Amino acid sequence: GTTQVSINASPAIVSMHVENIAMVLVVKRSSAQASATVTILDANGKAIPGATVSGKWSGIVSGTASASTDSSGSVKFTSASTKKSGTFTFTVTGITLAGYSYDSATNKETSDSITR
Secondary structure, three states: OOOOOOOOOOOOOEEEEEEEEEEEEEEEOOEEEEEEEEEEEEOOOOEOOOOEEEEEEEEOOOEEEEEEOOOOOEEEEEOOOEOOOOEEEEEEEEEEOOOEEEOHHHOOOOEEEEEO
């Protein structure tokens, strides 16, 4: 007789983290807005394209945002515009991608700020 054996091999889950948050301030006449470029890498230091990054703005602006990383593992978020002076803060609240787990403990940065 024939014995059929099926093996279910689940692929290893790779961890990913925030490598960098680069903040830039853009001032137009009396108003200003900030941008935050978030870079996501895996545990081996490889860029992660297609990861959905969620974050929130705080300080002198507020709001939430979600977008996907490009081929270099980066995604740029732009805050609302404001006439106020003070600090723009962007905080990463989550990263999702099938086959990967977000390990916030290995983040180089989770939040970054820039002051006007």
